[in-house]
Amino acid sequence: MARPKPWEVDDELWAVIEPLLPKVERRSRHPGRKRHPDRLVFQGILFVLHTGISWEHLPQELGFGSGMTCWRRLAEWTEAGVWPRLHEVLLAKLRSANALDFSRAAVDGSHIRALKGGPKTGRSPVDRGRTGSKHHLITDATGIPLAATLTGGNRNDVTQLIPLLQAVPPVRGKRGRPRRRPDVVLADRGYDHDKYRRLVRDLGVNPLIARRGTEHGSGLGTQRWVVERAFAHLHWFRRLRIRWEIRDDIHEAFLTLGCALICWRRLKSFR
Known part of the structure; x- marks a missing residue:
């Protein structure tokens, strides 16, 4: 069995993340191009976080969407406060598992x-x-x-x-x-x-x-x-x-997301 890539999001982690993301309703009139799936875009963000690759060089063949799509979604979710809430939810799960000291x-x-x-x-x-x-x-x-x-x-x-x-x-x-x-x-x-x-x-x-x-x-x-x-x-x-980010909120988003992922790994090790 092939080992999953670190930027691949399993169903268990996605079940934690998805409820935190803002819901965007598609317009009934003039809907425009269909929005790229949040899960794939999130994996594109994780790919950049893990590899350090620039947004414009994000591999299209992996299905993440364009680098600009991933950057815009990162900025959108950052403005919505997704990353601190994700970190807080995972800390609560760790405390529930008696893993926080x-x-x-x-x-x-x-x-x-x-x-x-x-x-x-x-x-x-x-x-x-x-x-x-x-x-x-x-x-x-x-x-x-x-x-x-x-x-x-x-x-x-x-x-x-x-x-x-x-x-x-x-x-x-x-x-x-x-x-x-x-x-x-x-x-x-x-x-x-x-x-x-x-x-x-x-x-x-x-x-x-x-x-x-x-x-x-x-x-x-x-x-x-x-x-x-x-x-x-x-x-x-x-x-x-x-x-690499001029905007401090985007770098802080990566920083908080990194903390949340460390919490997720620790949580999985306690199971």
């Missing part, structure tokens, strides 16, 4: 180049001042992505600590109130600032942040490594290794 969370940031510029870019201090962006990520104790944000490459990691915690959606999946805050957040020395420790505590979270000027070997790395592994999984999607 909110006892602690880990945060980190990762630089990428932004070759075409655009909003949320800046001169990267770690890439000889080239224009870049930064992915910021928060995971649960096992490395499942809870939220991701995008900033310019010149933004300090610590400035995104509070936005990351606030970006975690209310995760349902169990009886009672949704879970939104971890008990503890772990971070490296780049987040060492007493002001932000106070702000984290104000959210009801205990900050465990390594301090500058102290010896290495604090022990946080034995728990914080999961966010670095999550970045490795996230940047396995070639479209996220370099920012």
